[in-house]
Amino acid sequence: MSAHDTAAAVPSSPSASSGPLRRILHPVRGRLACAAVLAAVGSMLALVPLAGIAHVARIALGQGGGSVGPVVAASVACLFAGMALVLAGELVAHLADNRLTHGLRVAAARRLAQAPLGWFTSRASGEVKQAMQDDIATLHGLTAHFYTAVGRAVGAVGVSVVYLFALDWRLAIAALLPFPGFFVFLRRAMQASGAGMQAFAERLGRINSATVEFVGGIPVVKAFGAAGTAHGGYREVVDGFAEAFADFTRPLVVSMAHAHAMIAPVTVLGVVLAFGAAFVGLGWMAPVDVLPFALVAPGICAPLLLLHTLLHDLQGATGAAQRVLALLETPVLAQPAPDQQQAPVGHAVRFENVGYGYGYGEAHRVLSDIRFTLEPGTVTAIVGPSGAGKSTLARLLLRFFDPEEGRITLGGVDLRHIEASQLYRRIGFVLQEVRLVHASVRDNIALGRPSASQQAIEDAARAANIHARILALPRGYDSVVGEDAQFSGGERQRVSIARAVLLDPPVMVLDEATASADAGNEAAIQDALSRFAQGRTLLVIAHRLDTVAQADRILVLDGGVVVAQGRHAELLARGGRYARLWAEGQPC
């Protein structure tokens, strides 16, 4: 797909005020229109035989010229031509859908590739999942089926009405009387249901939460033998909902039944024949002229009803389109322009008056006025109670998000002025959440250096204590993660360490809890980390104070502020927050 197509896939040209559906479908609107037109013309042609029968009747009754044969032949030919056009319309719509889905996915990927890393929390991945799976599936239904169906219906109804009016406008009006009647009853039904809508929507919400609580609580009920209060609550809500539904549909049903009965083919046929007979009796038309009306008018019902159902489905699609658009418009990190880019000198990291929060004001800042320096080759540990902001601080260094106040520099250059790939070649990380890609083990380890030699990859794996485990896999380094390479949590951690080892960054951010994830692997992981930590500038998020007691500097973080920093002995002597944390953490 060309770059032009991808750019077009992110709708920007239509004004923001046009509906989400129109914006999403913008790239394929031409093809969809073409599909609709093909379907419309196809269905029009498919109706020619009806006119053909009327004409044949006229000839057979001696009231028209020409012979039967050619008319019949033409009718059948039109029938099949019509069907072929409808198929063509379907193909065009499917092709358009294929292109659109592809374009949306690529556009989303390229957009997300620039979003701040902090956006990718577990909440966000749920959004991505819904947009990518459910919502694009809804849109697929829309592009592939909706427009051709509308085309067919409009074509059939349109050509029928025009034909009937062209023949005899008086009988046409009479024959089409039931249809406005349909809309009248429909409107009445909508008005009647409007009253109960509110209560109904509220019950709908309640049934969702009652079900979740009931089902979620069943294991607990089983464990505690408690009589199911949730079950009783569920039963109550179900009954309430059924009652609301019955109340809601009762006024609806009568009007809808009248509406459907009114445009049933049987009714339309009756109306046509009654008026037709009357007009014939009045001498306004010949009996044979009634025939086309009896043939064509009852056929309008089905496409009209179909149109009505389709328009309903459109509403669901709008919501889906909105969510996909939201994904395509995810805020992105500002990347430095080429002339703004600077190269860092050395690997000292400095936090200068860094502040970060959720915009709720002073009282709720996650981090305030953070000031410290990571000297090259040193180990700095961040300690503090949970919720103090340790992870956020580490993530700021990794540019998961940008600080709201102050700045962070690497080698004298603000992180915002370093190009992304340059940044990550200098700062690596081993965090608790391991992400391996669905590719071979070799590709996973060499993610940062695709051109690395097999020897270099194996050395990195050895350093991470995972080489032997990989060789034990059915295809060794070629085994695919998630398929023939099933790793336990600790083993995945070691693969991620190998990945970092191969990249060999001078600065590393490390979460110390990675080791405790898997009891069996703990020793191996700790060993690998220790070896890897040599000679690097390390920033460690520590949970157990004794593991970092020998660090060059310890930062004590509490409530988003650095309350103390220094070496272990000094901090202990000072007798403040650190000393208290140390005492709490000692095994009894």
Place this chain on the structure above:
Amino acid sequence: MLKTFLQLLGEDARLLRRYAWMAVAYGVLCGLTIAALVPVLTHLLAGSVRAAAPWLAALLAGVAVCWGWRRRVEQAGVRVGVAVLQGGRHRLGAHVARLPAGWFTPQNTARIGHIVTQGMMAVAQLPAHVFTPVIGGVVTPLVIVAALFALNARLGLIALVALPLLAGVFALTARLARRADAAFHGSFAEASQRMVEFAQAQPVLRAFGGGTRFLEQAVTQQRQAGLRLIVLSALSAVLNAWAVQAVFAVLLLAGALWLDGEVVGTIAALLLVVRFIDPLLEVAGYGEVLRGARGQLDAVRAIFAVEPLPQPAVPQTPADASIELRGVHFRYEPGAPEVLRGVRLRIASGSMAALIGESGSGKTTLVRLIARFFDVDAGSVCIGGVDVRQMTDAQRAAQISQIFQDSTLFAGSIADNIRIGKPGASDAEVMEAARQAGVEGIGLDTPVGEGGARLSGGERQRIAIARALIKDAPILLVDEATAALDAENQAVIAATLARLRGRCTLVVIAHQLSTVAMADQIVVLEGGQIAEQGTPAQLRARQGRYARFLAQREAAKGWRIAPGEGPR
């Protein structure tokens, strides 16, 4: 599909039958009324309006009857819908409540939630949106065929023969469409999974320069696979209509050929032919909708197909709090590898057993089987000498407290949630349990939010611990590994075990050194079997797996990150 519907309705099944008969009757009435057009038209074309009048009156009367009948059909359909929404949901709820606790994985819980809420709503609307038009669209042509036969035997015969042929084509198309759908959804789902993986692995991809490389490859592959399916999908959408139109063409040609004989009769017959084809065309278009309906009902059937745990006819009471596993074999799904392969274990009443083993060794499964999360495939699990299958759920629940990974809370206060462990507990007892679990500091009246949303993960687990403590059952099952990352919870569990030791039978999946030190019995699981078993002293002397476990835990405890140090 129909069977599931009937199962869903239970005693209300007669409502569905009644509705179906009414819909069929409606179709017949419409067909008969339409057939009345023949005499009307015949007389009209012959030039005699007066002769046509009585037949016209009959036709109009028929229209009025159909109109009235339609309303009754719709009302019957709504009654079916309400029965689904009420009785159907009750029946699903009652069935689900009896399923084994082990069935309730996050996926299954989400699945059943979806079926009960949106699935049932869709099924409730099936009569009005799908069944009425389809039944009418099938029955009316049948009546018209009879009328056609009476009018023009040859055309009638062709139409009659065409019906089974059409049915065959519809079935074929359905199969084609299913295949196209399945293939499409398969590749669609895979591409979407890739996107989600892309989003989740983004920090890694960004940091290591992976970029959009992998994803774009996969997406392009998807596109090509989709292109190959297009013709199949498009074809399956139009094949039904083509078949019906082909029948129309044949009838048209036949009618035209035999026009020389009876002109007026043939014209009337052609009109009947059009009224025969039209509803069939409508039905032809319902293929996709019917497939969707079938999908919904299949999902319901899958739920009903899950076997509830059998309850004993004559329940027996356990003698004490001992636990015994005799030759237990278990696998999660037929065809999956066995997770437990012939486990034999005895835990004396009031003693403590610590289970250790690598992930995947079967320790979690073993503990869940004691709590009857599932039934064993072979062998038996006995509590107090009685097989768990011979106890009622209530008896077994009264014997066992559990501290596992799930800590489901209900909306309400912390005190409410703790009281679930012992309904009717006094405030003092609740307070004591809260204190022992370390949650008294939060304030017992604090609302926990829906599903415990207002509390942190650690706090939720501690409330679950308090809940288990207040229950004070003779047996306590603990999965310590899940608390490994929360130092506070680890301390609470260690204190709990120390306090309960000797008073309850304790089965612990052990993580901390302090836990294994106080156990009466250590059980080492490997590959679904017991590799080592004995007292801590015995196993330590043996220098086997247990000794290695101890060494690892000691080493892990003593780890230090220090600058400029060689490997430890």
